[in-house]
Amino acid sequence: MSECKTIDARDTFCPGPLMELITYMKQASVGDTLELLSTDQGTASDVPEWVNKVGHEMVSSEKIGEVWHLKVRKTK
Amino acid sequence: MRILVVGGGCGGTILANNLARRLAGEIRDRKVRITMLSASDQHMYQPGLLYVAFGQMMPDELYRDQASLLEPSIDFHVDPVEEFQLEQNRVKTKAGKIHEYDVMVIATGSRIVPEEVPGLREGSETFYSEASAVKMFKSLREFEGGNVGIVVGVPHKCPIAPVEVTFSLHDYFKSRGIRDKVRIKYHYPIGRIHTIENVAKWAKPEFDRIGIEYETLFNVREVDVENKIVKSEEGTEFAYDLLISIPPHRGMEVIEKDKLGDGGWIPTDRHRLTMEGHDNVYVLGDTTNLPVSKTGSAAHFEAEVVAENIASIIKIGAPVREYDGKVYCFIEAGHDRATYAMFNYQNPPDLKAPNKSMHWFKMSYNKMYWTSVRGLL
Numbered sequence: 001m002s003e004c005k006t007i008d009a010r011d012t013f014c015p016g017p018l019m020e021l022i023t024y025m026k027q028a029s030v031g032d033t034l035e036l037l038s039t040d041q042g043t044a045s046d047v048p049e050w051v052n053k054v055g056h057e058m059v060s061s062e063k064i065g066e067v068w069h070l071k072v073r074k075t076k
Numbered sequence: 077m078r079i080l081v082v083g084g085g086c087g088g089t090i091l092a093n094n095l096a097r098r099l100a101g102e103i104r105d106r107k108v109r110i111t112m113l114s115a116s117d118q119h120m121y122q123p124g125l126l127y128v129a130f131g132q133m134m135p136d137e138l139y140r141d142q143a144s145l146l147e148p149s150i151d152f153h154v155d156p157v158e159e160f161q162l163e164q165n166r167v168k169t170k171a172g173k174i175h176e177y178d179v180m181v182i183a184t185g186s187r188i189v190p191e192e193v194p195g196l197r198e199g200s201e202t203f204y205s206e207a208s209a210v211k212m213f214k215s216l217r218e219f220e221g222g223n224v225g226i227v228v229g230v231p232h233k234c235p236i237a238p239v240e241v242t243f244s245l246h247d248y249f250k251s252r253g254i255r256d257k258v259r260i261k262y263h264y265p266i267g268r269i270h271t272i273e274n275v276a277k278w279a280k281p282e283f284d285r286i287g288i289e290y291e292t293l294f295n296v297r298e299v300d301v302e303n304k305i306v307k308s309e310e311g312t313e314f315a316y317d318l319l320i321s322i323p324p325h326r327g328m329e330v331i332e333k334d335k336l337g338d339g340g341w342i343p344t345d346r347h348r349l350t351m352e353g354h355d356n357v358y359v360l361g362d363t364t365n366l367p368v369s370k371t372g373s374a375a376h377f378e379a380e381v382v383a384e385n386i387a388s389i390i391k392i393g394a395p396v397r398e399y400d401g402k403v404y405c406f407i408e409a410g411h412d413r414a415t416y417a418m419f420n421y422q423n424p425p426d427l428k429a430p431n432k433s434m435h436w437f438k439m440s441y442n443k444m445y446w447t448s449v450r451g452l453l
Binding site: 008009010011012013014015016017018019020022023026027042046049050053054 | 192230231235265266267271272273293295309310311324338339367368369370401403417419421422424425
């Protein structure tokens with residue numbers, strides 16, 4: 001059964017939101033969706049760039065207040 | 077009040093010593109007892125491993141007897157926890173003993189898991205253990221030229237290590253007079269050459285200046301040991317003659333076995349440093365799931381907060397401090413220059429140009445660590 005897990009990477013400079021996402025993607029199962037929360041403005045472009053290059057699926061990306069919410073599905 | 081500290085690394089030792097001094101009167105009056113359980117009777121200064129890998133420190137410089145670092149009032153046992161029984165406020169050790177507690181601090185650290193990447197253990201050199209650091213030095217010493225690749229697993233302890241080892245490789249081969257025969261290529265998991273933006277902004281022109289190549293968005297998928305090719309999740313590859321790896325890490329096995337946290341990382345309140353759902357259990361250092369660098373520095377600052385709060389709860393019934401995400405990292409920019417990064421949850425690091433003074437400060441700190449871990453610095 002697929003899971004949806006939230007990763008709270010707000011207010012972090014090291015290891016940073018994308019590194020956090022990669023960590024949790026490694027632990028996730030194929031089909032799981034991860035929601036990344038980030039206050040880093042670069043996240044909105046950094047995450048889709050990596051997701052597209054590695055071949056996972058970008059489900060959604062929206063900014064609510066000062067926080068980016070990015071959902072990514074693990075495909076392989 | 078029974079306080080149990082699980083783990084005798086940097087964070088656990090600083091915490092226990094700090095607490096023992098704050099609660100000296102209560103311990104003397106037998107109102108408080110501090111017990112530490114550790115897997116080893118030795119304490120290793122882990123940042124020294126990078127220097128061992130380049131022949132700049134000897135392994136025996138990295139160790140002290142753990143008991144010699146602790147306040148005499150701390151009840152120390154070399155007997156690691158094999159089972160956490162949180163609902164009963166107790167743990168069971170390898171020797172089969174039961175330790176009950178009123179407050180527990182978990183500081184069990186992390187471990188390398190190169191086996192998660194096929195071929196990485198066999199095909200690469202690393203410096204995250206004494207044996208591997210010595211082996212890496214011997215490989216460097218025998219290397220006469222060719223392609224050197226640096227690859228980085230996720231997550232990893234000491235986020236500065238990838239750039240430090242790369243600058244050190246440049247200086248090492250330069251000192252041997254063979255730098256012109258060595259191609260150094262650095263590979264990094266995200267889209268810039270370091271996760272801290274200001275470190276990336278500083279390191280990129282430095283890499284350009286000294287001829288270090290780099291590829292970003294490179295997450296190591298496997299190492300073809302026979303053909304000496306390292307391949308990425310993103311579909312690229314690099315043919316190497318010598319491969320240096322920062323292995324991926326996980327928390328300790330007992331954390332995963334007892335389902336305290338996925339990957340061995342325990343869900344932790346980012347300000348109070350308590351384990352989620354367990355207000356009498358604190359978590360320190362690498363063991364947390366916090367979005368904070370896995371470094372001795374973070375463990376150190378967290379330990380000071382937790383020690384002050386446990387002591388204040390005992391003395392006045394309330395905690396007095398919150399952890400603000402503080403981290404301070406030295407950054408060796410080769411063998412004779414260094415800088416540092418200091419940051420917290422709200423403020424990014426403002427990197428200064430590397431200089432010789434900071435390098436010598438780091439070299440001094442390599443000795444001062446033993447004062448620091450006693451909780452005196």
